[in-house]
Amino acid sequence: MRAALTIASKDLKTELRSKEMVSAMFLFSLLIVLAFRFGFEESVSAGSVDMPDLAAASLWICFSFAAIVGMHSSFAKEKDRETLEGLMLCPVERSELYVGKVISNMVLVFIVDVLSISFFALFFAYDYGGNGLTVVVIALLGTVTLVLVGTLVAAISVNTKAREVLLPILLIPLIAFSVIMPSVTLTGNAISGTATESVREIVSIAGFAVIFGAMGYLTADYVFEG
Amino acid sequence: MIEAKGISKTFGRRTVLDKVDLVVGDGEIVALMGPNGAGKTTLLRILATLLEPSSGEVVIQSMRVLDDPVIARKAIGVIGHSPYVYDDLTALENLSFYWSMYGLPRGKSEEAGRAMLERVGLSHRMHDRAAVFSKGMRQRLAIARALLHSPKILLLDEPFSSLDQKGVDVLSQILLEEKAKGRSILVVTHDVQRISTLADRADVLIGGRVGRSYDSRAIGKGELDMGYRTSIERGIS
Amino acid sequence: MDLKLGKYWAWFAGISAALMLITVLLAVYYAPVAASSVRTANELLPSIEGSTITVAGFVADREIMNPIRTPEDPPVTAITLADFSDYRRYLDAVVSGGLEGEWWTIEPITVRGPYLPLGTNVSATGEVVATHDSSSFMLSCDSSDDVVELSSPGEAGIMTSPISQKIFYFHMPSAWVSYVGFFLTLVFGVMYLRTRDRRYDRVAASSAELGVLFATIAIATGPVWAKEEWGVYWRWDDTKLVTTFVMWLVYIGYLMLRAAVVDHNVRARMSAVYGILGFVTMPMSLLSSRIAPLIRSSHPQVIASSSGGLSMEAGITIGIAVVAFTFLFITMLIKRVEIEESEDELEDLKRRVGGED
Numbered sequence A: 001m002r003a004a005l006t007i008a009s010k011d012l013k014t015e016l017r018s019k020e021m022v023s024a025m026f027l028f029s030l031l032i033v034l035a036f037r038f039g040f041e042e043s044v045s046a047g048s049v050d051m052p053d054l055a056a057a058s059l060w061i062c063f064s065f066a067a068i069v070g071m072h073s074s075f076a077k078e079k080d081r082e083t084l085e086g087l088m089l090c091p092v093e094r095s096e097l098y099v100g101k102v103i104s105n106m107v108l109v110f111i112v113d114v115l116s117i118s119f120f121a122l123f124f125a126y127d128y129g130g131n132g133l134t135v136v137v138i139a140l141l142g143t144v145t146l147v148l149v150g151t152l153v154a155a156i157s158v159n160t161k162a163r164e165v166l167l168p169i170l171l172i173p174l175i176a177f178s179v180i181m182p183s184v185t186l187t188g189n190a191i192s193g194t195a196t197e198s199v200r201e202i203v204s205i206a207g208f209a210v211i212f213g214a215m216g217y218l219t220a221d222y223v224f225e226g
Numbered sequence B: 001m002i003e004a005k006g007i008s009k010t011f012g013r014r015t016v017l018d019k020v021d022l023v024v025g026d027g028e029i030v031a032l033m034g035p036n037g038a039g040k041t042t043l044l045r046i047l048a049t050l051l052e053p054s055s056g057e058v059v060i061q062s063m064r065v066l067d068d069p070v071i072a073r074k075a076i077g078v079i080g081h082s083p084y085v086y087d088d089l090t091a092l093e094n095l096s097f098y099w100s101m102y103g104l105p106r107g108k109s110e111e112a113g114r115a116m117l118e119r120v121g122l123s124h125r126m127h128d129r130a131a132v133f134s135k136g137m138r139q140r141l142a143i144a145r146a147l148l149h150s151p152k153i154l155l156l157d158e159p160f161s162s163l164d165q166k167g168v169d170v171l172s173q174i175l176l177e178e179k180a181k182g183r184s185i186l187v188v189t190h191d192v193q194r195i196s197t198l199a200d201r202a203d204v205l206i207g208g209r210v211g212r213s214y215d216s217r218a219i220g221k222g223e224l225d226m227g228y229r230t231s232i233e234r235g236i237s
Numbered sequence C: 001m002d003l004k005l006g007k008y009w010a011w012f013a014g015i016s017a018a019l020m021l022i023t024v025l026l027a028v029y030y031a032p033v034a035a036s037s038v039r040t041a042n043e044l045l046p047s048i049e050g051s052t053i054t055v056a057g058f059v060a061d062r063e064i065m066n067p068i069r070t071p072e073d074p075p076v077t078a079i080t081l082a083d084f085s086d087y088r089r090y091l092d093a094v095v096s097g098g099l100e101g102e103w104w105t106i107e108p109i110t111v112r113g114p115y116l117p118l119g120t121n122v123s124a125t126g127e128v129v130a131t132h133d134s135s136s137f138m139l140s141c142d143s144s145d146d147v148v149e150l151s152s153p154g155e156a157g158i159m160t161s162p163i164s165q166k167i168f169y170f171h172m173p174s175a176w177v178s179y180v181g182f183f184l185t186l187v188f189g190v191m192y193l194r195t196r197d198r199r200y201d202r203v204a205a206s207s208a209e210l211g212v213l214f215a216t217i218a219i220a221t222g223p224v225w226a227k228e229e230w231g232v233y234w235r236w237d238d239t240k241l242v243t244t245f246v247m248w249l250v251y252i253g254y255l256m257l258r259a260a261v262v263d264h265n266v267r268a269r270m271s272a273v274y275g276i277l278g279f280v281t282m283p284m285s286l287l288s289s290r291i292a293p294l295i296r297s298s299h300p301q302v303i304a305s306s307s308g309g310l311s312m313e314a315g316i317t318i319g320i321a322v323v324a325f326t327f328l329f330i331t332m333l334i335k336r337v338e339i340e341e342s343e344d345e346l347e348d349l350k351r352r353v354g355g356e357d
Helices: A002-018 A020-039 A041-046 A051-080 A083-089 A094-123 A132-157 A163-191 A199-223 B040-047 B069-074 B091-101 B109-120 B135-147 B165-180 B192-196 B216-220 B223-236 C005-030 C041-048 C062-068 C162-195 C198-229 C239-259 C264-278 C281-287 C312-353
Strands: B002-011 B014-024 B028-033 B055-060 B076-079 B153-157 B184-188 B201-206 B209-215 C052-059 C091-097 C110-112 C121-132 C136-141 C147-151
Touching (some): A020 A051, A051 A163, A163 A199, B002 B040, B014 B040, B040 B153, B069 B076, B135 B165, B209 B216, C162 C264, C162 C312, C198 C264
Antiparallel strands (some): B002 B055, B201 B209, C052 C091, C110 C147
């Protein structure tokens, strides 16, 4: 566990200096919210749009795509500068590499989640029906599952040509049912103040977190090799 | 001591290494030479536990590496093609990171890092980020990184290539010091001149096999220089 | 291939072709019209006149419901089929009753009665009081003064039109072998990781490719069936359709992943891990028509525990079709693996000639 934490803190420290990932993710999510704002301009102004639905859907699109950008670069950086090989030379289990990357990605993605939630509030002049804090908590829950599977898939896709394109192609079908659909429902309900009714969604997201986490932990030996 | 026993490596049906036997004893510097594509780097990667051999085994201090590669890695220090350092961390932070990754005692990392940077002649730049380092300075940092956990086995891949004259001297000095401590050192290189003054033995790898071996007496008489050229020519033709 | 099945491929091909022919013959002559347990409304309604039945279901598809009716609209007592363009069913209802342990599905169904808001769960028990022209009946609910009238314009059940039934004999077996293909991808991927034997990787890759092929057939024939049965080509509220579509995307991704890695060993390793990971979508798709009560699904449950399944004739035909497709799959897998082997060999030869060694 020490190695995982060492890797995570190294990632966060380098990120604090270069701000490479966070700035890319930040801009990405800003642009997505902006695109939604422009796209729904007329109906939002006319008030004819279902705001909880719109907020839930656009936030999760933001979270997913920003996370994809971040998780990709967390491995692409190590691969391009060949430091990944340096990590592999270290006397640690491969699963620690996975856990370390999961921790640092989770922190960075969650920061961007909170920023996206704020952008949306700002651009749409929307207060989430006073349930902003619940939305943040749900973002954290969904992000855990998203990052657990995303980190593993990013570790796979970084070995390929055209890896930037391949990561979303490989990842989005996997998170469609496990993260996006239940999280959108959950977020929509939370804004409407009925989050407690969505036990099935919470169980499903958490269940997939366990499945994906176990898979990442067990297959890390094969993903990080040679 | 590190010992390769009958190592073969095939990629698909292409055989890169064909039952290679190699021993580097304690306090011994062995040069591994050979033409491009002879399998030198593949052998080094297998010894460094980055690749698994298709058959054969690697034994370090009478322990089979495949039984527990995690433990084996503690005994190995590698200087590879790339320095494996993070641009956004300072020289000292890079060493602290690897210190922690090798599971070495907390709290002593700073002290050990400073000493190591002193040894490779980088102590005046220890608080600079690696991004601003020249290629030679990165290589020095890589040397410091590889020696940080006092490995019993040192594996070096073309370590002299990016160093200036002073750096080469520093590395040669370090290799001799490590040799005196009883470390086993394997150097992959093309630099016959340089290695002739250091190596106790030189093995020439051709077509995935150890073609010829020269002991220190033969190297001293310049036989390596001549023999290496002819064996390379023979290997290609 | 591993089990030395290779030399028997011609047998497999022959068996598959013969069974395929039998399937076609059976589909045309033996079981051309659906199901005995799924009765036509004409058969069903007279037999239940006077008995007590329960109507249960929910008002479906708010996409179509919304523009027509909002809560502000005055309640209507009758909603006709025409209001719903070509979407034939809007009350997703199961009418149950009559003899114990027996239930019928009458669909499409039209409801005349009180205003039913979107997503309302409808459950009413009452006596069948009248049958009109033997294809609709009235049900007086004891819970309210309203009279719910259920009418069905014709035959009921899952296999109503000859076209959809015949498509089904190819649709369902294709889906089945695609599941087999993806399952083999998982199994051989795991075996590759354990043994690092490239032969296993070839089988995993080939079966994924065939799985995608058959899943494509299933996804392409499905809408034809759906158009006949549901009146629409695709329903996003049907879990089975959507999960299968997502599974298909996962394995398309698997094939793209393979195409994007140059090194053999890395390709085999990475795709094996992704094959394991992607397999989580398979149980979701396979079981989604089982857990229909939990999530909305109108997909027919072919192997059903109640009498709502297929008739014996249709069951036999579909059984033979499944065997035929399985043999077809095995034949194609054998040949595909051989091609993969030749490709690897060619690559090695090229490398040797190129003098990379």
